[in-house]
Amino acid sequence: MDLVTPDIGLIFWTTISFAILYFILAKFAWKPILGAVTEREKSITDALSAAEKAKEEMANLKADNEKILSEAKLQRESLLKEAREIKSKIIADAEIEATEKANKLVKSARTAIENEKSAAMKELKNTVVDLSLDIAEKLLSKELDDKSKQAENIQNILDKTKLN
Amino acid sequence: MLLRFSRICTSLLLLLFSANILANPIEASDNSKEFDVNEMIMHHIKDSHEFHIMDINGHAVSFPLPIILWTENGLVTFLSSEFDHDDSGKVIVKKKKQAFVKYHEKIYYAEQTGYLGKYVIYDDNGFVLNKKPLDLSITKMVFSMFISMVLLVLIFVATARTYSQSRNGEPTGLGKFTEPLVLFIKDEVALPMIGEKNYQKYMPFLLTLFFFIWINNVMGLIPFFPFSANLSGNIAFTFVLAVITFIITTLVANKDYWKHIFWMPGLPVPMKLFLAPIEFLGIFIKPISLMIRLFANISAGHIIILSLISLIFIFKSILLAPVSLFFSVFISLIEVLVVAIQAYIFTILSAMYIGSAIEEHEH
Amino acid sequence: MSLIIFLQETMVDYGAFAAIGAGLAAIGAGIGIGQIGGSAMEAMARQPEMQAKLQTSAIVLIAFVEAVALFAVVVSLIK
Numbered sequence: 001m002d003l004v005t006p007d008i009g010l011i012f013w014t015t016i017s018f019a020i021l022y023f024i025l026a027k028f029a030w031k032p033i034l035g036a037v038t039e040r041e042k043s044i045t046d047a048l049s050a051a052e053k054a055k056e057e058m059a060n061l062k063a064d065n066e067k068i069l070s071e072a073k074l075q076r077e078s079l080l081k082e083a084r085e086i087k088s089k090i091i092a093d094a095e096i097e098a099t100e101k102a103n104k105l106v107k108s109a110r111t112a113i114e115n116e117k118s119a120a121m122k123e124l125k126n127t128v129v130d131l132s133l134d135i136a137e138k139l140l141s142k143e144l145d146d147k148s149k150q151a152e153n154i155q156n157i158l159d160k161t162k163l164n
Numbered sequence: 165m166l167l168r169f170s171r172i173c174t175s176l177l178l179l180l181f182s183a184n185i186l187a188n189p190i191e192a193s194d195n196s197k198e199f200d201v202n203e204m205i206m207h208h209i210k211d212s213h214e215f216h217i218m219d220i221n222g223h224a225v226s227f228p229l230p231i232i233l234w235t236e237n238g239l240v241t242f243l244s245s246e247f248d249h250d251d252s253g254k255v256i257v258k259k260k261k262q263a264f265v266k267y268h269e270k271i272y273y274a275e276q277t278g279y280l281g282k283y284v285i286y287d288d289n290g291f292v293l294n295k296k297p298l299d300l301s302i303t304k305m306v307f308s309m310f311i312s313m314v315l316l317v318l319i320f321v322a323t324a325r326t327y328s329q330s331r332n333g334e335p336t337g338l339g340k341f342t343e344p345l346v347l348f349i350k351d352e353v354a355l356p357m358i359g360e361k362n363y364q365k366y367m368p369f370l371l372t373l374f375f376f377i378w379i380n381n382v383m384g385l386i387p388f389f390p391f392s393a394n395l396s397g398n399i400a401f402t403f404v405l406a407v408i409t410f411i412i413t414t415l416v417a418n419k420d421y422w423k424h425i426f427w428m429p430g431l432p433v434p435m436k437l438f439l440a441p442i443e444f445l446g447i448f449i450k451p452i453s454l455m456i457r458l459f460a461n462i463s464a465g466h467i468i469i470l471s472l473i474s475l476i477f478i479f480k481s482i483l484l485a486p487v488s489l490f491f492s493v494f495i496s497l498i499e500v501l502v503v504a505i506q507a508y509i510f511t512i513l514s515a516m517y518i519g520s521a522i523e524e525h526e527h
Numbered sequence: 528m529s530l531i532i533f534l535q536e537t538m539v540d541y542g543a544f545a546a547i548g549a550g551l552a553a554i555g556a557g558i559g560i561g562q563i564g565g566s567a568m569e570a571m572a573r574q575p576e577m578q579a580k581l582q583t584s585a586i587v588l589i590a591f592v593e594a595v596a597l598f599a600v601v602v603s604l605i606k
Contacts, residue, residue: 002268003399003463003604007211009299010400013306018404021313021376026368029320033339033346034367036327043333352583453594460597509590512583 131161201474208470209394209463211305212251212269213244217389224249227389229307233271234298235262244301253284267292271299305401308393312379320375349374349511357515362522366515369412373405374511381462381503385496396503397462399455406455409514414447417521424525450517454510461506465499545603552599559592 139154215227228245237260244266246257253267256274263274265283272294274283285293302310319342326339335343349371354363380401383391395401423429425443428436472492476485567585571578 003206003209004459004601006400006403007299007398008400009301009303010211010305010398011404012300013302013309014401014404017306017309017313018372018376018408021316022368022372024317025320025372025375029317029324030346030368030371032324032327033320033343034350034364036333036335037343037347037350040333352579356583453591453598456597456601457590457594460600461593464597464600505586509586512587513590516587 199477211303231301253282305395358519378507399459402455402458406451410451413521421521549603552596556596
């Protein structure tokens with residue numbers, strides 16, 4: 001029974017000792033030790049997270065580069081496409097223009113020819129009229145002299161006069 | 165982690181146990197009397213007012229310790245050597261007009277009878293009827309506790325100092341030994357049992373508890389003079405530690421904890437009524453089991469080692485000595501592991517009880 | 528009747544009964560701890576990555592079982 005009856009004196013001293021020990025150790029030992037441990041753990045986690053961040057940044061950078069590259073590629077493609085389009089358009093435009101011009105030229109040439117032709121016809125008619133009149137005149141004058149001579153004359157005149 | 169931890173403590177103490185065998189048998193008293201194993205063991209297990217070192221030619225050599233008494237006439241202090249190694253109530257010490265007598269390591273006011281030279285009187289069952297002053301003496305246990313306190317403060321303040329000297333917060337010197345133990349308590353006890361949110365508040369308590377118990381357990385296993393007191397196998401010591409855990413658990417407990425004890429949610433009413441008294445008793449059984457576990461484990465360890473040594477004296481044969489020595493060394497080595505595990509269990513269960521008191525349930 | 532007389536005669540020596548009680552408690556605790564140890568070992572072999580957790584809970588459980596045996600030891604120490 002003695003063995004399992006707590007002794008007042010020892011309870012008293014244990015309580016005091018534990019309290020004193022707790023306060024001394026908490027202040028002078030556990031605080032600095034746990035502080036150092038937490039600080040170290042924090043610095044390790046910080047370093048780890050920094051490394052992770054750097055890695056992420058690297059990955060981002062790489063992704064950015066790739067993005068820029070692909071964008072440039074796309075741009076080039078579109079530029080080339082545009083250029084090709086412009087080229088074909090220019091060509092098509094030029095063709096159209098040329099045809100139009102040619103058509104115009106032909107048309108104007110035709111009108112000019114037409115004009116010349118009508119002018120020439122007019123002149124021809126006039127000349128024919130004049131000649132006819134001349135012939136008629138001469139014929140008439142000769143007729144008046146001699147009938148044979150007249151015929152001769154007419155023949156002469158007709159020979160001399162080249163139509164046109 | 166646990167394995168490494170036990171390896172550390174085993175290797176630390178392995179050396180000390182070669183001396184174990186040499187020191188214990190000396191407690192066997194003089195040859196004229198029949199050797200009483202029970203008495204020898206109980207004498208070792210219990211507290212005493214002087215620190216018995218050894219017997220030389222039948223004369224006890226012991227370290228006197230101060231006796232502090234709160235008597236009817238106020239405080240009385242004297243050295244235990246004034247009782248002249250007497251423990252049977254035959255020597256009277258007179259202080260402040262009062263006479264004191266020591267009988268079975270308890271101090272009583274002396275009675276005048278002096279029957280058979282003794283100044284104590286008993287009833288029929290052998291209980292002492294003398295009145296007792298309040299005994300606050302620095303006994304063997306208290307003395308041993310003070311030594312353990314000094315050691316702990318020296319070790320851990322020195323450890324703390326190594327951190328201020330190291331550049332990158334790494335432990336140096338002593339810190340390399342003590343830091344894994346501190347981290348062990350932090351990572352294996354406080355964090356899983358209390359939780360990340362609150363554990364820091366209880367770390368100093370758990371660390372103090374663990375190292376205080378452990379160093380006293382270990383000191384109890386070392387068999388020579390300033391150590392060898394069975395402090396952590398004394399019920400008063402474990403009682404105080406268990407009560408401290410109980411007080412902390414009760415004070416920090418939240419509403420959920422009390423609700424789970426008196427009105428367990430999610431159960432039918434008859435079940436609730438049935439569980440409430442059981443859970444209520446549980447509040448007290450938890451610290452009581454803490455107290456008994458440590459006390460009985462450490463005391464049992466001491467009793468076994470001493471019993472094995474005593475085999476030599478019981479059979480009165482030197483031939484039995486090798487067997488007895490082999491077994492006591494074997495048990496001593498097991499005890500090195502046991503004392504560390506017991507300190508760990510006391511700490512982890514304290515952490516568990518505190519953790520369950522502040523746990524926040526979700527329902 | 529003779530049993531009562533026997534008990535009355537032997538009752539004086541409480542120590543013997545205490546020793547028997549402690550022994551019985553040790554048997555119970557031994558079975559309990561053995562079960563826990565065996566199961567813990569098996570669990571560790573199945574899931575070696577859970578070893579640390581299993582070890583901790585096995586030790587705590589053993590402490591609980593052991594406490595019962597220790598109660599018996601303490602009861603047998605009271606006389």
